[in-house]
Amino acid sequence: MDGRPLSKILLVINLTAALVFAFLNQASAHVYSQVVTLHEKKASVQKILKSIEKQTGYHFLYDKQDVAQASEINIEAVAQPVETVLDQCFQDQQLTYKIFETTIVVKKKEVVKTVQAVTIQGTVSDAKGPLPGVTIRLKGTDVATVTDVTGKYSLSAPNNTGTLVFSFVGYNTQEVAINNRTTINVVLAETPKALSEVVVVGYGTQRRVDLTGSVGSVSSRQLQERPQTNLEQELAGKIPGVNVSTNSGEPGGDTRIRIRGYSSINTNTDPLYVVDGIVWTSGGNAINPNDIATIDVLKDASSTAIYGTRGANGVILITTKRGSKNRPSTVSYDSYASVSHMAKELPVLNAQQFLAVEDQSYANIQKYDPVGWASGKYASNDPKVLRTALIGKLFDANLNPLYDVDWQKATTRTAYSQNHNLSFTGGSENINYGLFLNYSDDQGIILNSYLKRYNARLTLDNTIKPWLKVGATLNYNAQEQRLGSYGTGGNNIPRMLIEMIPIVPITYPDGTYGKRTDYPNMEGGDNPVAQAREIQQLAQLRLFSGNGYANINILKGLEFRSVIGVTTAANYYPSSQTG
Structure with missing residues (x-):
């Protein structure tokens, strides 16, 4: 075969490659x-x-x-x-x-404009003179300052436009446009409503402007912004200096109120409750929050002096709702419902992970006790031997677990709670009355835990003479709580829903409950689902209170008030167990 055509083709290919390479080099350069x-x-x-x-x-x-x-x-x-x-x-x-x-x-080129800051100064005063402590803020920004003891201020603004906002407690907030000015003087006007607000104190009532002691107040509207079945929990975050802590999330869980901090670790530091002028010993959980008109908290010694040593930890004064004067008979109803569930589960081992940890633990014995391992000291604890003995009960023929229980899901639920309030009020020129009824069913996320409350309250006020007014209040409260956190150690449900091993079932096919001791070498501990279903630990409260008062106007500005009341309460703790 003649190789000349082939050699010509190869020559053409080589020349083409050389030209392409040269072109690419030229293009790259x-x-x-x-x-x-x-x-x-x-x-x-x-x-x-x-x-x-x-x-x-x-x-x-x-x-x-x-x-x-x-x-x-x-x-x-x-x-x-x-x-x-x-x-x-x-x-x-x-x-x-x-x-x-x-x-x-x-x-x-982009031209960057440099704006020079502007210093604005002036004096803030009221009808009586300079005002110290007034807040001045550039509207829409975080630029702010306060006036000194002479009412003067100085504020650096990014430009000479914008609006200054002047605010101070007890005064109307005022907005003033800068309008290229560097000196702005402002006169604030008092807020009549804030200064004339009436506050309940130990000796009666005072206008807030005349008050010298430390008193915090909450209205019924503020309480209903975040509805709770527990009055103490509703106070959380409402009043400065009042700390509310809850160490249990179950319905009716124990709540602690501390006023101005913790003063002792040995003695009782609970505040004193006074409801409509009568000392209340059953705590805030026995009061229907919807019945409350106002709450005033006396925080310092001058405010609580009338109550002596009982008011050393602060006093919570509760004024309840009553009928309205010169109003026709009115029926009111309100209710709310809520849904609760466990927000986050704690990470625990599932069945396969639990068995893997046990296998690894057994294998580690050889490393830490080689002599005992070689002598067969631990042969009886071999997981394979233990599991073989439980084939058909906890394991299949291949030693795989028959059960894999998530105890947190098994012991908890999505809880539905409800609260209903019904009231009948009315009054004429001299007489007003009110009947207030409440039913509350607060379900807990632990199976079968709840708090149910029934409350009825009757009020009557009668102006007999222009100088004489009398009234009375009757209150009955019945509540029942099924606990979900009773017991200690292995009998405590919240603890056991974490510690219960996943390879043991809730119930076996024959209906009997699984126990942690069903698997060898496990310490004792009860089945949390069995506890929630079969053990009924109740706390029942029956409370009756009544009080009457008489107001006698002796002179203008001088009033005599006498209050008499009685409170009786009975607590029951029945318990039963089945299964």
Whole structure:
């Protein structure tokens, strides 16, 4: 076979490859190794750019108007990189550039405007003189200051526009536009409503403007912003200096109120409750929050002096709702419902992970006690031996677990709670009355835990004479609580729903409950589902209270008030167990 045609083909291929390689090298050098030579005097920017385009592979994009406004250029450059040449050309120009592969964009430089801060000062006063402690804030920003003891202030604003907001407790908030001014004096007006607000204190009532002691107040509207079946929990975050803590999430869980901090670790530091002038010993959980008109908390010694040592930890004064004067008979009803569930489960081992940990623990014995391991000391504790003995009960023939129980899910539920309030009120010129009924069913997330409450309250007020007014209140409260956190150690449900092993079932096919001791070498501990279902630990409260009062107006501004009351309560703790 003649090899000449083949050799010609190979020669053509080699020549083609050489030409392509040379072309690529030329293109690469054309793009990335650009140098420019310029000898120009008083040349326009447009001329310079066209000259660079001829000498390189770059193309320029620019606004002709921007380039035309630039000054003429003098430049001497021999074999200089494009970037160096452009930097020299635009050094004294209001132009800049940016390279995008083979395209160069020329544009105007961004002008950064520097705004000088403006200092605004002035004096804030009221009808009586300068006001110290007034807050001045630039509206819509975090820029703020307060007035000094002479009522003067100084504030640095970013510009001479905007609005200043002047605010102070007991005064109307005022907004003032700056309007290029550097001195702004303001006179604040008192808020009549805030100053004339009536506050209940130990000896009666006072206007807040005349009050010298430390008193915090909460209205019924504020309490209902976050409805709770427990009055103490509703106070959380409502009054400065009043700390509310709950150490249990179950319905009716124990709540602690501390006023002005913790004063002792040995003695009782609970505050004193006074309801409608009568000392209340059953705590806030026995009061229907919907029956409350106002709560006043006396926090310092001057406010609590009338109660002696009983008020040493603070006093919570509760004024309940009553009928309205000169109003027709009215029926009111309100209710709310809520849904609760476990927000987050604690991470625990499932059945396979539990068995893997046991296997690893057994294997580690050989490392830490090789002599005992070699002598067969631990042979009876071999997990395979233990599991083989439980085939059919806890394991299948391949020693795989028959059960994998999530005890947190098994012992808890989605709880639905409800609260209903029904009231009948009315009154004439001299007599007013009110009947208030409440039913509350607060279900807990632990199976079968709950708190149910029934409450009835009757009020009557009668103005017999212009100088004599009498009234009475009757209250009955019945509540029943099924606990979900009783017991200790292995008999405590919240503890056992974490510690119960996953390979033991809730119930076996024959209906009997699984126990932790069903698997060898496990410590004792009860089945939390069995506890929740079969053990009924109740706390029942029956409370009756009644009080009457008489108000005698002796002189204008001088009133005699006498209150008599009785409270009786009975607590029962029945328990039963089945299964």
